[in-house]
Amino acid sequence: ETVLTQSPATLSLSPGETATLSCGASQRVSNNYVAWFQQKPGLAPRLLMYDASSRVSGTPDRFSGRGSGTDFTLTISRLEPEDFAVYYCQQYGSSPWTFGQGTKVEI
């Protein structure tokens, strides 16, 4: 199975700053089938991005995704208070679908 490794584990930033989250895959992810989710305490994950760089309807444009092959990045520009959460990458290029272990973006 494809193992996803996210870094860093924790990112300590202030509102207004930029967060750069990395997701590395143990093998090439076909068609760049990578999604990003945001999770807040006590809630289910929420889909933000799919196909590495496509925003889901309702995702603010300060969120951007890029990458190909085995290296993917989620960038959050101009952090807002509501952006402080845990972020997970997920691949759906090869079964079984797998998730990274998460990056916590904290104030």
Place this chain on the structure above:
Amino acid sequence: QVQLQESGPGLVKPSQTLSLTCSVSGESITSDYYYWTWIRQSAGKGLEWIGRFYSTGTTNYNPSLKSRVTISIDTSKNHFSLRLTSVTAADSAVYYCATEDLQMSTFNYWGQGTLVAVSP
């Protein structure tokens, strides 16, 4: 807008069978637009895809759980179910039902999750 709601016992004894149901509203369970999916989250293993059911009857399971998992649907109740046999403490987790959108190929709607503990 699809809405999902998990239900089932919060405590299961080791070696027994975990059974959960996901009630679906806003979409027919026979829809061609979604795979009906179960995902779990634990402190030890993080988020783990369990498996999915499609309207044609096709199921796909995580190989790590395949021998113990069954996902099925009930069209009369518009819900789908998860059955996990021979549970151990390692199966303790928050269980989510979700939809895998055929166009985006990932999980766009989620239930709120239900905590299941495996303990004597």
